């Protein structure tokens with residue numbers, strides 16, 4: 001993967017700019033500093049390898065050279081985003097899911113934004129905010145996808161079992177071709193972020209609906225109940241003790257109630 005290949009393959013995607021790193025700490029950090037330096041909306045940072053890739057809840061994200069897709073978008077706030085901040089969490093996961101479907105796979109989204117294939121994690125999304133005082137300057141949407149088998153972290157390095165597109169398809173995939181599919185989908189759904197269709201489609205992809213699940217936060221708090229689906233702001237809706245409770249994504253993690261994996 002190099003800048004020229006990326007530029008050629010992504011020529012028709014209306015990017016606000018493109019930066020490529022053979023090796024970087026975290027594309028989310030590069031995107032945040034580029035956003036503060038005035039990067040345009042929909043500017044994209046891609047890396048072949050991350051040495052300090054970050055996941056949700058303070059987890060590390062494994063991004064070895066030559067095998068994974070790791071990229072971050074700079075999204076300048078639109079009215080639809082400002083009115084529906086929780087919906088950004090679903091945007092990247094929905095786009096990765098659609099790319100899987102285009103390749104004949106059947107993904108599900110573990111709320112809020114882990115993409116699973118065959119019950120194993122294929123991809124994760126980390127949305128972070130860049131503030132200027134009290135003003136939201138930009139949202140950074142970082143996406144990590146295990147494209148080739150070499151991107152799958154060692155079993156003892158993750159809380160949840162992982163897989164790759166190569167493992168699931170039985171043949172390797174071109175990382176840039178996958179990136180192009182994801183970007184097209186992100187571009188399309190971003191324009192529909194404020195619609196019911198967006199929430200309905202995200203919800204239709206969710207794993208564990210109608211099942212007993214446990215939501216945990218990173219301070220050890222836990223809530224169990226029947227997973228009903230999504231609220232309009234992207235919160236998870238649970239029925240617990242005959243009450244309907246909405247839980248915002250934040251640092252929450254969802255699992256089946258009797259499953260010890262997070």
Ligand code: BTN
Pocket residue numbers: 025026027028029050052053054055056057059061069070071072114123124125126142143144145
């Ligand atoms: C998760 O599932 O915990 C989220 C993982 C997000 C990983 C991506 S890889 C590109 C971007 N840069 C990072 O440091 N993290 C995100």
